Amino acid sequence: MLRVRPAKKIAGTVRVPGDKSISHRAVMFGALAEGVTTIEGFLPGADCLSTISCFRRMGIEIEQQGDKVTVQGKGWYGLQEPMQHLDVGNSGTTIRLMSGILATQPFHTVMEGDESIAKRPMRRVIGPLRQMGAKIDGRKDGEFTPLSIRGGKLQSMAYQSPVASAQVKSAILLAGLQAEGVTSVTEPHLSRDHTERMMQAFGVSVVRDGLTVSVEGGQKLTGRAISVPGDISSAAFLIAAVMVVPGSSLLIENVGINPSRTGIIDVVKAMGGSLELQNERIVNEEPVADLLVTHSQLHGIEISGDIIPRLIDEIPVIAVMATQAIGQTVIRDAEELKVKETDRIATVVSQLSKFGGRVTPTDDGMIIEGQTALTGAVIDSMGDHRIGMAMAIAGLAATGETGIENEEAINVSFPGFEELLKNISQ
Numbered sequence: 429m430l431r432v433r434p435a436k437k438i439a440g441t442v443r444v445p446g447d448k449s450i451s452h453r454a455v456m457f458g459a460l461a462e463g464v465t466t467i468e469g470f471l472p473g474a475d476c477l478s479t480i481s482c483f484r485r486m487g488i489e490i491e492q493q494g495d496k497v498t499v500q501g502k503g504w505y506g507l508q509e510p511m512q513h514l515d516v517g518n519s520g521t522t523i524r525l526m527s528g529i530l531a532t533q534p535f536h537t538v539m540e541g542d543e544s545i546a547k548r549p550m551r552r553v554i555g556p557l558r559q560m561g562a563k564i565d566g567r568k569d570g571e572f573t574p575l576s577i578r579g580g581k582l583q584s585m586a587y588q589s590p591v592a593s594a595q596v597k598s599a600i601l602l603a604g605l606q607a608e609g610v611t612s613v614t615e616p617h618l619s620r621d622h623t624e625r626m627m628q629a630f631g632v633s634v635v636r637d638g639l640t641v642s643v644e645g646g647q648k649l650t651g652r653a654i655s656v657p658g659d660i661s662s663a664a665f666l667i668a669a670v671m672v673v674p675g676s677s678l679l680i681e682n683v684g685i686n687p688s689r690t691g692i693i694d695v696v697k698a699m700g701g702s703l704e705l706q707n708e709r710i711v712n713e714e715p716v717a718d719l720l721v722t723h724s725q726l727h728g729i730e731i732s733g734d735i736i737p738r739l740i741d742e743i744p745v746i747a748v749m750a751t752q753a754i755g756q757t758v759i760r761d762a763e764e765l766k767v768k769e770t771d772r773i774a775t776v777v778s779q780l781s782k783f784g785g786r787v788t789p790t791d792d793g794m795i796i797e798g799q800t801a802l803t804g805a806v807i808d809s810m811g812d813h814r815i816g817m818a819m820a821i822a823g824l825a826a827t828g829e830t831g832i833e834n835e836e837a838i839n840v841s842f843p844g845f846e847e848l849l850k851n852i853s854q
């Protein structure tokens with residue numbers, strides 16, 4: 429059990445582990461590219477290690493030591509038919525992006541993962557890939573794992589996605605790279621665009637026109653060196669820690685600030701928090717900065733619309749911050765929360781309530797009442813890394829001790845979280 433005591437102050441200069449989305453893509457693109465790809469700043473969390481193990485099973489040589497990875501790319505068709513099922517663990521990004529890649533391969537694969545993956549919707553990627561000509565099946569007509577994929581020649585398509593999902597967009601664009609003609613995806617709101625940026629870094633031409641992005645089939649990826657910035661979704665827990673503990677200040681160095689991910693920065697500022705970007709730079713087509721975060725009294729706001737995909741993973745910890753803000757915070761248009769690692773509307777409400785937090789679930793979000801005094805509690809991560817970490821941050825602002833059960837889930841995206849939190853807590 430992870431134990432958290434109330435903090436008097438949060439202070440220091442820190443770095444967070446590498447960006448999860450970018451780390452997955454660096455391994456995948458490196459495996460499909462011609463030549464060697466070296467990665468530094470890789471996130472050695474359970475999810476990205478699942479991606480590495482899937483490619484190893486398809487005959488790709490990958491050396492990984494901590495945050496340094498070398499991938500011996502063999503070109504798009506250098507993958508071999510795996511002799512066993514591919515285990516994606518807890519990783520939605522792995523299974524959904526790999527579906528797009530495997531749909532193009534001239535062999536058969538079966539992918540499955542843990543209990544959480546078995547409950548997550550897959551038809552959102554399988555549907556369009558079937559339309560492109562892939563033969564894919566799964567439980568409940570392809571809605572759930574295990575997924576069985578027999579890839580082959582695909583036709584291009586212009587896909588109107590009903591959801592703003594980077595996983596759906598990426599799977600189709602990856603498949604599109606081997607389809608004949610131009611494949612495009614149009615989203616209702618812009619989701620994270622790391623795939624588009626990294627395709628360009630690997631030498632692929634990608635065209636964006638508003639909410640539509642397209643690639644022409646038949647383009648090659650060329651291996652290269654990739655430097656992964658710190659994950660803003662991990663930094664979000666530390667930003668929240670500063671905002672819930674009076675007198676705190678923290679410098680978080682080397683954080684990715686891709687505009688499709690910085691909803692958390694906009695929200696903290698809109699709530700009255702002090703957050704300054706320093707040393708802004710571009711690394712491998714991705715903007716990066718150091719974040720200077722200083723405690724300030726927050727006030728409640730409404731969070732809805734276009735900003736939701738830009739902060740979807742941060743909503744659990746935003747809810748925690750909102751308990752310490754003056755007034756009400758309302759989150760709308762976030763029904764996607766229900767199909768994350770857990771139903772995050774339900775798990776935020778059930779776990780935050782154990783501290784005495786006042787949170788009401790709605791159909792597409794939640795309403796959080798501030799400013800609420802929290803009392804330390806024993807909570808359950810429910811196997812969801814971000815629920816475990818969000819509740820640890822609540823524990824910093826609570827009176828008495830907090831215990832987080834099933835804390836090992838945190839390793840999915842933030843190995844070393846407990847130690848880092850101890851180092852910055854006074």
Ligand code: S3P
Nearest residue numbers: 449521592593594595596740741
């Ligand atoms: C991710 C996309 C998002 C996000 C997930 C990582 C990615 O999911 O929640 O943590 O790396 O593409 P959706 O595409 O389902 O919105």
